[in-house]
Amino acid sequence: MKRKNTAHEIDLRSWLFKFRTRWYLFLAFVMIAMAGAYVYVKSSTRIYAFKSTLLLGDQHTGSKKAQELLNLLDVQNKGIKVEDEIGILTSADMIRSTLKQLDFSVSYYKVPDHWLNTGLDLIKEEQYENAPFIVHLDTSSLQIVDIPLEVRVLNDKEYELTVKAQTPPLYDYTTHTVKQIVPEVNITKVLEFGKPYKDKNFSFTIERANPEDKIDAKKHYFVLNSLESLVAQYAGSLHIKPIEREARVLELSTKGTIPEKEMLFLNTLMSTYVARDLDEKNMNGQKTLEFIDEQIGSLTDSLRQSKQALSSFRSANRIANIDVQSNISYEKLAQLEMEKSKLSTEKQYYVTVLDQIEDDESFTQAVSPAVAGVQNPNLANLFTELSRLNQQRASYSVSATADNPRIKVIDSEIKSTRNAIIANIKNLIRSTDISIANADKRINQLETGIAKVPEHERRLMDLQNQADFVNKKYDFLLEKRAEAAIALATNTTDKKIVDKAAMWGSGPVNVKPKMIFMLALILGLIIPAALIVLLDNVDNTIQGKNDLNNVTNIPFLGVIAHGTKADKLAVKNNPRSAIAESFRSIRINLQYLMSETDFKVVGVTSSVSGEGKTFTSVNLSSEMAMAGKRTILIESDMRKPTFSKYFNTHNAAGLSSYLSQGLPLEEVIQKTDIENLDIISCGPIPDNAIKLLEHKRMAELIAKLKEQYEYVVIDTPPIGFVAEYFILMKHMDVNLYVVKHKYTSKDMLTQVNDLYAARKLKNIYMVINDLNYSSTYEYGYKKKGSYYYV
Known part of the structure; x- marks a missing residue:
């Protein structure tokens, strides 16, 4: 027979009753949890949270503009990436530089x-x-x-x-x-x-x-403290994130035990970051000035020499003044000379950059101001890509070592980009050489045409053009140097400290006494409740009527109250006890259920020994007799007789004697101290009890007893151990199946369930024995009526 599906049904009142009966568990666990919470609150180091904010800016100020003073090329500014700046701020190098300034x-x-x-x-x-x-x-x-x-x-x-x-x-x-x-x-x-x-x-x-x-x-x-341990400590507690998506304002947060130290660290970290940014911009601006000064220095000698040559030519040839030739050939020649000079300057620039890259590998870590003036768009994009890769590598270096696969990939890309830059510059140098050669060719052609001009006039025009060109270039560089110096002197960083470090919240973030004690109280209640639920689910014994109904469809007749070992004949010895009242209820329920049936033979059995079937049969038959019904009780369990514990009887002659020796019925029936109650004990223990019970005299015995008595109660052997019950059940009008509270396993009912499902048992009812009213919710109300009992 299948069990009833009640897995999803929860009887809250039943669980509350179980919890209430084990109140001492809740008290013990709550006290332990509260003690643990007290120790935790007292022993835990208080950790506080601190926050500050930093503005990254847009990188369009300071020496970034000084790089544009060369006007060689307008390199597109890619701006900054917030993730890269966060990587720099949280890098071990930045934290190390910060801690070196602090006395920690x-x-x-x-x-x-x-x-x-x-x-x-x-x-x-x-x-x-x-x-x-x-x-x-x-x-x-x-x-x-x-x-x-x-x-x-x-x-x-x-x-x-x-x-x-x-x-x-x-x-x-x-x-x-x-x-x-x-x-x-x-x-x-x-x-x-x-x-x-x-x-x-x-x-x-x-x-x-x-x-x-x-x-x-x-x-x-x-x-x-070693510096590396401090770096690891502060790197682990430092967290940086933008206040909003796409925002350039960063929120820096950390946690620590000493507010003064944590706030000093955050403020120093931001100051170091801002100062380092300004130093880098000043260094780039200084490199711009150095490049312009180098160009001015090279032009100074050329300007002096051109003016001296012009003056010497005028003196030697006694030429005071001459009109500037307006011939188109001279104008073209001047343009070609200017173009050739510009090409030469570009070639010199490319050669200088190439030498720097090939001689100094660390040059790839940053883009110098000279490099920022590249005219070729492809080369400019390569330098921009190189800068992006370096920033990306700095971001990954925060949490990864040089052996990290991603770092190795980025290093490979940096090397590839650097090689591409070198190849591109060499191509530009070759292209410039070709352009210079072409310009020389065209100049030679023009000079051949101008050769017909008078020598003095042509020579004077050449010297004048050369001097004018050098002078204009010199003035241009002086102007740009002044602008670059002004830009460097007024250079500012685009990074700004918005909010200095301050403690976040009014107290520690790890120890909140009210919350901890509340959590301890909750755990002190949850743990014993879970323990009770676990033990209840692990316990496979019958806990009450509802539990019994969940494992069998056999009708329920009643319960027998819990008693002491001295209450073996409680119906007689203590008729006002709860046990005696239980048997009265069973008798009345049985008479009510069988009111339309002329039943006389009542069989009492159980699953195994120790569940109280003999106790039930003795007291039930005693209750019937005390109710005025002539009753006889038969002890059919001839393997383990126990009637001597209840009655002052002997086993010299009994059921086994009647069935095996043919003794008269009168010799095996024994009187008891209870009026209307007779018994037939098992008699001498036979060698084969099953064979005796199968004897036809057993059927004759039951028939005679039914004529002489109103009720015949048979105490049968347990159904789970021996087969005698299956022989006797054909004589039964009513079958009582006894299970013991918190003793009988639910699995033991499988056999009787199968018999009931196959309709091999008739009129069978379940009885729960030894049920303590105070330990079950279903009958808890009965303990309130204890004053009815004695």
Whole structure:
């Protein structure tokens, strides 16, 4: 027979009853959770959140314009990428530069004198400016770092230093590198404040901050921090993001235990970033001036020589003045000379850039101002692409090493772009050479035509044109130099600190006492509730009527109240007890259900021994007899007789004697102390009980008893152990199947369910034995009627 599907049904009142009966579990877990919450609140280090904002700008100010003063080419500005700037801000190099400006090499801690620190140092507090002593570190000496150095103040002049560590690193503060690993350090020394302490592993001086301050902590210690450990610490807590999508305002946030240190770090980080940006722009502007000065220097000699040649020619040939030739040939010649000069300048420029790239590989890390003046669009785009790749590499370098596949791909692209730039410049040089050769050819053609002009006039015009050209170029460069110098002098950064660092919120972000205690209370209630639910689901025994109905369709008759071992004959000995009342209810229910049937034989069985079938059959038959019904009780369980525990009877003659020896019925029937109740005990234990029960005398016995008694109650063997019940059930008018509360397994009902489903059992009813009213919700109301019982 299939079980009823009630998996999705939840009886809230039943669960509340189960929780209420185990209130002590909730109390214990709540107390444990609250104690744990108290320890956590007291021992957890308070961590605070800090935020600041930074404006990136648009990169159209300062020396960026100075690069355009050359007017060689208008290179399109690609602007900045927020992701790249975030990568630069969070890079280890930027954080390292920031920390080098801060005095975070020594961290101070104290262990308060609190009862939680009696056995273990659960509560630790970091100190910054309020430490009772100050450590002056000798950075020129090697120091063991990242381990605690305990300081116990003995008096105003002396302290005890204790250091114990295994394999600590020996660190060089000048190069910020680990020199070696020390196998073991074990130091306990009494030293004087203000006097240097130095050995092969340490070199520092400790001074009292204020001798008048009272030492109120269990102990104090300090830690010498390596730069790399500080970088890792602050890189892990630093988070940067734009305040909105596509916004150029960044929000910088970090978390720490000391507000002063965290705010100082954020402010210094932003200042370092802004200062570095301005330095880079000033450096680019300075390179622009240097390039212009180099060009002016080369033109100064040419200008002096051209003027001297013109003056010498006038003196030698006594020419005071001559009109400038307006001949078209001379104008074309001047244009060609200008074009050739411009081409020569461009070639010189390309050669200079090529030499810089080929001689200095680091030149690819940034675009110099000279490179920013490239006339060729393809070359300009290559330099722009190279700049983008370098920024992208800086962004990835924040969280990746040089061995990262993505970094290697970017390095390969940078190398490829650099090679393309070199090839492009060489092509431009070859192209310029061809253009210069073409210009020379055309100049030669014009000069041949001008050769017919009088020599003095032609020579004078040549000298004058050359001097005018050099003078104009010199004036042009002087003008541009002045503009570049002004731009450099007024150079500003496009990065700006919007909001300085400030603490976010009114308290710590990790320890919120009200929330923690509330969470502890909730866990203290949830855990025992879950435990009760788990145990209830794991328990496969019958818990009550509803539980029984879920595993069988056999009708339910009633329950028998829980009692003590002394209540074996409760119906007789304590007729006002809850057990006696239970059997009255079963008797009345049975009579009501069988009112239309002339039933006389009642069989009582169970799944296994110990479920109370004999107890049920004895007390039910006693209740019937006490109700005035002539009743006889038969002990058919001839393998394990137990009637002697209930009645003052003997087993000299009984059911086995009647069936095997043919004794008269009168000799096997025994009277009891209860009026109207007789019994037939099992008698001597036979060798084959099944064979005796199959004997035809058993049927004759039942027929005779039905004529003499109003009820015949048969205490049968358990159905789950032996087969005697299946032999006897043909004689039964009514079958009572006893299950014991919190004892009978649900799986034991499979056999009787199959018999019931196959209609091999008639008039069978379920009875729950030994049910404690106070431990079940279904019958909890009955405990309120205890005053009806004695």
